Amino acid sequence: TEGTLNIPTAVTKLKNTFSLRGELMHAFVxxxxxxxxxxxxxxxxxxxxxxxxxxxxxxxxxxxxxGWGVWPTGAKKPAIFRPEEAKVFLDKDCLQDGQS
Numbered sequence: 001t002e003g004t005l006n007i008p009t010a011v012t013k014l015k016n017t018f019s020l021r022g023e024l025m026h027a028f029v030x031x032x033x034x035x036x037x038x039x040x041x042x043x044x045x046x047x048x049x050x051x052x053x054x055x056x057x058x059x060x061x062x063x064x065x066x067g068w069g070v071w072p073t074g075a076k077k078p079a080i081f082r083p084e085e086a087k088v089f090l091d092k093d094c095l096q097d098g099q100s
Contacts, residue, residue, distance in 0.1 A: 024069035026086040027051055048090040055086035 029051075031044030054061050063086055071077045071087060075094040 022069055023072040024087065025072060025075070025089045026055075026063065026067075027088045029088060029090045031090065031092050044090055044092065048088045048093070051088045052085050056082065056084065 029044050029048050035041055035043040055063055063084060065084070068083050069087065071081070075089055078093070
């Protein structure tokens with residue numbers, strides 16, 4: 001229907017248009033001290049975990065193999081990470097000391 005996104009069709013079209021094999025992030029989440037600080041509710045971390053999980057557990061949202069890319073060298077990689085999951089940059093987790 002008009003105005004709806006057919007995810008499998010969109011993924012197929014994307015797969016046939018280009019390949020991303022270099023360093024990349026699929027999403028960026030910026031936190032605020034009010035959500036991620038000592039009195040925060042962890043919203044940024046929750047969104048980050050949810051995006052990563054959806055990319056693994058929802059076939060229609062899976063990252064096609066040619067779109068996996070590699071984790072950027074300028075960002076800290078999560079301790080547990082699978083190549084096929086969405087690379088989500090949450091600044092409080094991914095910024096390396098002394099980097100911006």
